[in-house]
Amino acid sequence: MIVEIVNTGTELMLGRVLNTHQQWLCARLADLGCVVSRQVAVADTAREIERAVRESLSRADVVIATGGLGPTSDDLTRAVLAEALGRELVEDAAVRAHIEEFFARRNRPPPPGTLVQARVPEGALVLPNPNGTAPGLIIEIAPNPMRVGGARGWLVMLPGPPRELQPMFDDSVAPWLLRTLPLRSGFVCRTFRLHGIGESSVQDRIAGPLEAMVAAGLDVGYCARPGRVDVRFRAEGESAGRLVDDAARVLDQHVGAFVFGTGEEELETVLVRRLTAAGCTVAIAESCTGGIIAHRLTNVPGASAVLLAGWVTYSNHAKQALLGVGADTLGRHGAVSDPVAREMAEGARRATRADYAMAVTGIAGPGGGTADKPVGTVFIAVAGPDETHVWKMFNPWDRATFKEVTANQAMDGLRRMLCGLPLEPRDVRQLVTPKPL
Numbered sequence: 001m002i003v004e005i006v007n008t009g010t011e012l013m014l015g016r017v018l019n020t021h022q023q024w025l026c027a028r029l030a031d032l033g034c035v036v037s038r039q040v041a042v043a044d045t046a047r048e049i050e051r052a053v054r055e056s057l058s059r060a061d062v063v064i065a066t067g068g069l070g071p072t073s074d075d076l077t078r079a080v081l082a083e084a085l086g087r088e089l090v091e092d093a094a095v096r097a098h099i100e101e102f103f104a105r106r107n108r109p110p111p112p113g114t115l116v117q118a119r120v121p122e123g124a125l126v127l128p129n130p131n132g133t134a135p136g137l138i139i140e141i142a143p144n145p146m147r148v149g150g151a152r153g154w155l156v157m158l159p160g161p162p163r164e165l166q167p168m169f170d171d172s173v174a175p176w177l178l179r180t181l182p183l184r185s186g187f188v189c190r191t192f193r194l195h196g197i198g199e200s201s202v203q204d205r206i207a208g209p210l211e212a213m214v215a216a217g218l219d220v221g222y223c224a225r226p227g228r229v230d231v232r233f234r235a236e237g238e239s240a241g242r243l244v245d246d247a248a249r250v251l252d253q254h255v256g257a258f259v260f261g262t263g264e265e266e267l268e269t270v271l272v273r274r275l276t277a278a279g280c281t282v283a284i285a286e287s288c289t290g291g292i293i294a295h296r297l298t299n300v301p302g303a304s305a306v307l308l309a310g311w312v313t314y315s316n317h318a319k320q321a322l323l324g325v326g327a328d329t330l331g332r333h334g335a336v337s338d339p340v341a342r343e344m345a346e347g348a349r350r351a352t353r354a355d356y357a358m359a360v361t362g363i364a365g366p367g368g369g370t371a372d373k374p375v376g377t378v379f380i381a382v383a384g385p386d387e388t389h390v391w392k393m394f395n396p397w398d399r400a401t402f403k404e405v406t407a408n409q410a411m412d413g414l415r416r417m418l419c420g421l422p423l424e425p426r427d428v429r430q431l432v433t434p435k436p437l
């Protein structure tokens, strides 16, 4: 089955919005056993949209078009493509009721023009949009006049906002694809996420033991992210499940301590799950990360069961007054030091009576570095019921990356403590991080 994606939006062409749909949809479709053969982004003019979709329909069985389903004058996709396919737009009573209810719940009448979204191409399958007002649409084109010999084609239209598109794909499009189209049988794809080890080190350790499986058809992919590596195993055919299971065992044997999750799991999700399962609580004392650890933990539903409190103690005074860090410790070692990180974590734990606490103190830069403690130096502490571990890392990246990478290191440190694994990443020097700007 051939699938193509057409992302519409002038903001994509102007570089104002990163085209995350391309990556997200390709990953989701690959997980379903369907590798996208072509993707294009176009401005949201009638001419560009129609041309791109016609071209895709001349090659593909399924074309997924994103964006332009809203009520404003630049939202042309639905009307342009309905016309191109010779379909009338007809009002769908259920969509109209949904739009009216959507605004009634917000104590507002539908803004002018909003009800245009209830007009859908004749014969289209309407996909509900609980997170917005524009429904998704699937149009079956049978026969498909744009494709030589193509008896049937499908055009799937999805709304632009990711928080609308993603649940709609998972809840409506994926089940429809599985129901309707002959996806490849016996396709298995699993992704594992590792923290604290570099891409090439992972490869060094597993490539040899995987050799026979690769010869039998296993496909191995590595993807490096700031402070993280994703390893993907893919196989097709009758033995696909066994091959991928065997590869997962090899990964576990050789780099298991670095694997924190699977699929799209983030460290914070894993941490909240582990803490919840253990019935344990956590507190956070941040300095240079400015609250990003607390932010990320509170993004996880259910975080309130485990997170008691978080401080952003940027000044020495705050570290002393709120966490009980000693004036003497600060004076003797400086705010960015092993003993201060330790006292921050232990102070946070003491103040909240949490089972665990994380603390970070470092120099994000660009100023403030010394020969002794250059920009990027950070001390991370994890305090638990039995002990406190403090380690030093070097993250000389731009401020945003520094914060993300440091947050990952702190959360992975706590994950390791919870799992009873050695704390110091064994492969510190190999950490995968982007080049400094």
Ligand code: ATP
Pocket (backbone or CB within 6 Å): 007, 008, 009, 011, 012, 017, 018, 019, 020, 021, 022, 066, 067, 068, 069, 070, 071, 072, 075, 134, 158, 159, 160, 161, 162
């Ligand atoms: P709306 O009702 O909000 O107008 P829409 O279906 O018409 O929705 P667009 O207007 O094309 O969609 O896009 C709305 C927003 O969704 C964009 O401003 C952008 O923030 C986001 N968006 C659109 N396309 C993409 C994309 N390819 N990748 C990431 N975000 C996108």
